[in-house]
Amino acid sequence: MNIKKIGILTAGGDCPGLNAVVRAVSKNALRQGVEVIGFKNGFDGVVRNEFIKITPDVVSGILTLGGTILGTSNIANPFKYTLPPFGTPEAPNDLSSVALHNFHANQLDALITIGGDGTLTMSQKFVELGMPIVAVPKTIDNDLSATDQTFGFDSALTVATEAIDRIHTTAQSHHRVMIIETMGRYAGWIALRAAIAGGGDIVLIPEIPYNDDVIVDYLLKRRAQGKNFSIVVAAEGAKNEQGEQAITRTVAASTDPIRLGGIAYKLSNMIEDRAKIESRACVLGHMQRGGTPTAFDRWLSTLYGAKAFDMVLEGKFGYMASFRNFGITEVKIADAVSQLKLVDPHGEEVKAALEVGMSFGSAQIG
Ligand code: F6P
Numbered sequence: 001m002n003i004k005k006i007g008i009l010t011a012g013g014d015c016p017g018l019n020a021v022v023r024a025v026s027k028n029a030l031r032q033g034v035e036v037i038g039f040k041n042g043f044d045g046v047v048r049n050e051f052i053k054i055t056p057d058v059v060s061g062i063l064t065l066g067g068t069i070l071g072t073s074n075i076a077n078p079f080k081y082t083l084p085p086f087g088t089p090e091a092p093n094d095l096s097s098v099a100l101h102n103f104h105a106n107q108l109d110a111l112i113t114i115g116g117d118g119t120l121t122m123s124q125k126f127v128e129l130g131m132p133i134v135a136v137p138k139t140i141d142n143d144l145s146a147t148d149q150t151f152g153f154d155s156a157l158t159v160a161t162e163a164i165d166r167i168h169t170t171a172q173s174h175h176r177v178m179i180i181e182t183m184g185r186y187a188g189w190i191a192l193r194a195a196i197a198g199g200g201d202i203v204l205i206p207e208i209p210y211n212d213d214v215i216v217d218y219l220l221k222r223r224a225q226g227k228n229f230s231i232v233v234a235a236e237g238a239k240n241e242q243g244e245q246a247i248t249r250t251v252a253a254s255t256d257p258i259r260l261g262g263i264a265y266k267l268s269n270m271i272e273d274r275a276k277i278e279s280r281a282c283v284l285g286h287m288q289r290g291g292t293p294t295a296f297d298r299w300l301s302t303l304y305g306a307k308a309f310d311m312v313l314e315g316k317f318g319y320m321a322s323f324r325n326f327g328i329t330e331v332k333i334a335d336a337v338s339q340l341k342l343v344d345p346h347g348e349e350v351k352a353a354l355e356v357g358m359s360f361g362s363a364q365i366g
Contacts, residue, residue, distance in 0.1 A: 001109070001312070001313055001314070001315045002109075003034055003109045003110060003312055003313055004034060004035060004107075004109055005034065005035040005036070005037070005106070005107055005108055005109055006025075006029060006034060006035070006036055006037075006108060006109060006110045006111065006112060006309075006312060007036075007037050007038070007039055007046070007051070007103065007106065007108045007110070007111045007112070008022060008025055008026070008036060008037070008038050008039070008054070008070070008111070008112045008113075008114070009038065009039040009042050009043065009045060009046065009070060009111070009112075009113055009114065010022065010042060010068040010070050010071075010072045010114045010115065010138075011042030011043055011072055011073060011074070011076075011113065011114070011115040011118070011119040011122075012042070012072065012074045012115040012116040012118050012119045012138065012139070013072070013074055013116070013139070013140075013289060014066070014067045014068055014072050014289055015138055015139060015140045015151070015152030015155070015156070015289050016066050016140075016151075016152050016155035016156075016289070016290075016291060016292065016293035016294070016297055017138070017151035017152050017155065017293040017297040017298065017300065017301035018067065018068040018070075018072075018114060018138060018152075018301075019062040019063065019065045019066075019067070019068060019069055020062070020063050020064075020151075020293060020297070020298050020301035020302055020305065021114050021136055021138070021151065021301045021302075021304055021305040021308070022038065022054075022059060022062070022068070022069065022070060022114070022305070023059040023062050023063055023302075023305065024301065024302045024303075024304070024305025024306045024308075024309075025112055025305040025306075025308055025309050026038075026054045026058070026059045027056075027059060027306075028305070028306050028309040028310070029309050029312075030054070030055075030056055032313075034309075035053075036053075036054040037051040037052065037053055037054060037106065037108075038051055038052050038054050038058075038069075038070045039051045039070065040052065040070055040071050041070070041071040041072060041073045041076060042071075042072050042073040042074075042076050042115070042119065043073070043076050043077065043078050043099065043119075043122060044073045044076030044083065045070075045071075046078065046099040046102055046103065046111075047076065047078050047081060047086070047095050047098055047099050047102070049102040049105070049106075051106075052070070063298060063302075064292045064293070064298065065292070066289075066290050066291045066292055066293065067290070074118060074256065077092075077118075077122060078094075078095045078096045078098070078099040078122065079094055079095075079096050079122065079125060080092040080093075080094065081093045081094070081095040089252060096125070096126070096129060099126070099131075100126070100129060100130075100131060103131055109132065109312075110132045110133070110134060110312040110317065111126075111131060111132065111133050111134075112133070112134050112135070112136065112308050112309070112312065113133055113134075113135050113136070114135070114136040114138050115135070115136075115137075115138055115139075116137070116138055116139035116141070116143075116144065116150070117139070117143070117144060117336075117337055117340065118256070119135075119138075120135055120137070120144070120320065120333050120336055120337045121337050123135050123333055124318070124333045124334055124337060127317060127318040127333060132312075132315075132317040133317055133318065133333070134308050134311045134312050134316060134317060134319060134320070134321070135308075135319070135320040135321070135333050135336070136151075136304045136305065136308050136320065136321050137150045137151075137304075137320055137321070137322065137336060138150055138151055138152055139152060139153070140152045140153055140155070140156035140183060140184075140190065140288055140289055141153070141183065141184050141185050141186075141187050141189065141190070142184075142187065142189040142190070142341070143184075143185065143186065143187035143189065143340045143341050143342065144336055144337075144340075144341055145335065145336055145337075145338060145339055145340065145341045146320070146322055146331040146332075146335045146336040147320070147322040147323050147324070147331070147336065148322075148323045148324055148325070149300065149323050150323075151293070151297050151300045151301040151304060152289070152293070152297060153189065153190070153297075154293075154294045154296040154297045154300070155288075155291070155292075155293045155294045155297045156182075156183065156190055156288040156289065157189075157190055157193050157194055157197070158294050159284065159287055159288045159291070160180070160182045160190050160191075160194035160198075160233075160284060160288055161193075161194045161197040161198045163180055163194075163198075163282070163284055163287075164180055164194055164195070164197075164198030164199070164200060164231060164233065165198055167180055167231065167282060168198075168199075168229075168231065170280075171229035171230070171231055172228075172229050174229075174278065175228040175229050175277075175278070176229055176277070176278045176279055176280055177219060177229070177230045177231075177232060177268070177271050177275070177277050177278070177279040177280075178229070178230075178231055178232070178279070178280055178281075178282065179232045179233075179234055179264040179267050179268050179271075179279065179280070179281045179282065180194075180200075180231065180232070180233050180234070180264065180282050180284065181234050181235075181236055181261070181262075181263055181264035181281065181282065181283040181284060181285075182194060182233060182234070182235055182236065182284055182288065183235075183236055183284070183285065183286075183288050183289070184205075184206075184235045184236060184237060185236070185237055185256070185260065186206050186237050186340060186342070187205075187206065187207070187235075187237070187340060187341070187342050187343065188203075188205025188206055188207050188208075188235045188237070188238070188342070188343045189343060190235065190288065191203055191204070191205050191233050191234065191235035191238070192205055192235075192343055192349060192350070192353065193349070194233060195231075195233035195353065195358065196349070196352065196353055196356075196358075198231070198233070199231070200231045200232065200233040200358060201218075201222065201230045201231050201232065201357075201358060201359065202215060202218060202219075202230065202231075202232040202233070202358065202359045202360070202361055203232075203233045203234075203235075203353065203358055203359075203360060204232070204233070204234040204235060204238035204263075204267075204360065204361050205235045205237075205238055205343055205360070206235055206237040206238055206239055206245075206342075207342050207343045207344075207345050208343075208345050208350070208360045208361075208362050208364075208365050209239055209240055209241045209243070209362065210238060210239075210240050210241070210360065210361030210362055211240065211241050211361060211362060211363060212240065212270055212274065212361075214359065214361050214362060214363050215232075215267070215270075215271070215359070215361045216270075216271065216274045216275045218359045218361070219271065219275045219277060220275055223275075223277065230277075232267065232271075234263050234264055234267060235263075236260040236261055236263060237260050238263055241362075245258075245260060245263070246260060246261060246262040246263035246265075246266055247259065247260060247261075248260070248261045248262055261283065261285070262283070264281035264282065264283050265281045265283075267279075267281070268280060268281040300323060303323075303328045304321045304323070304328060307321045307328040307330075308321050311330055316330055318332060318333055318334070319331065319332055319333060320332070320333045320336050322336070345360075345365055350365065354366050
């Protein structure tokens with residue numbers, strides 16, 4: 001295809017590897033004489049027509065940087081725009097035609113969007129309106145279908161695993177039950193893999209509802225066996241058999257209508273009250289999203305970014321770069337957002353965790 005100028009944006013929550021993708025896309029494009037502009041703050045920059053011109057200098061030295069040099073937003077949705085002065089949460093505006101206008105006014109031949117399910121859903125809507133988009137899947141949650149792994153996940157997993165390793169020393173020394181709360185939204189990938197990698201005793205994930213009685217019994221049994229500490233890894237979105245989750249706030253204006261958090265405190269109190277074992281909570285929160293990407297994420301992000309620009313040259317609009325069997329391929333964006341990729345309660349990873357003696361706090365699984 002005859003491509004002269006492209007736009008790029010990073011949207012949704014930040015995560016390690018965003019800059020590495022921006023760098024790979026830009027280097028691949030610039031070396032072929034294609035102009036690149038970077039919209040600021042996700043789709044907000046397209047609506048407001050705010051962008052920077054990307055030159056080789058702009059993307060030099062950013063491979064190892066966390067966050068995103070372009071800025072991001074998980075509330076700027078052009079289809080339901082709520083930000084002043086163009087909209088409010090009570091009266092959102094559809095500014096998709098403004099975004100389309102700005103795309104054409106900048107004489108862009110394509111847009112590369114880097115984001116999670118919210119961003120991909122918006123990207124798909126713009127594809128249906130005729131905007132030529134190629135997407136790259138990002139999220140620490142690893143919950144996107146149609147790709148084996150999103151970039152950012154490995155970095156978050158590494159932080160969570162290191163936290164479990166460090167917390168072991170306090171658990172051991174004080175003979176406590178330590179609860180480590182991970183992110184992951186509605187998926188248990190970070191919690192499960194970190195618990196396996198860090199040697200957790202109990203892991204609670206949204207896909208397997210837990211029961212307080214099972215947790216207390218398991219901890220008391222460990223104590224009776226002479227094991228004087230325990231590590232519980234709880235995904236922020238874990239729910240009990242009644243479907244209750246720890247929600248800190250509901251935010252109607254966001255693409256994420258609920259903010260999860262605090263399950264570790266709830267569990268810690270429950271354990272002290274019922275099992276009579278001293279317990280403490282540690283919420284890892286945004287620590288998991290910050291800092292430099294792991295080597296794996298730098299590698300994966302570079303492959304994703306280089307491929308995304310190749311896809312633009314091939315006119316693969318409406319497609320997303322996807323990581324499959326250690327190679328990069330392409331899938332329809334629509335397939336990636338059709339449903340979340342969740343942990344299979346009857347799958348290999350859960351089975352392996354059970355086989356090394358972990359509990360999911362459930363009488364049904366295990
Ligand atoms: O989707 C990534 C994620 O970090 C989730 O794991 C978490 O629930 C959410 O974003 C937190 O978002 P925010 O930064 O808006 O609080």
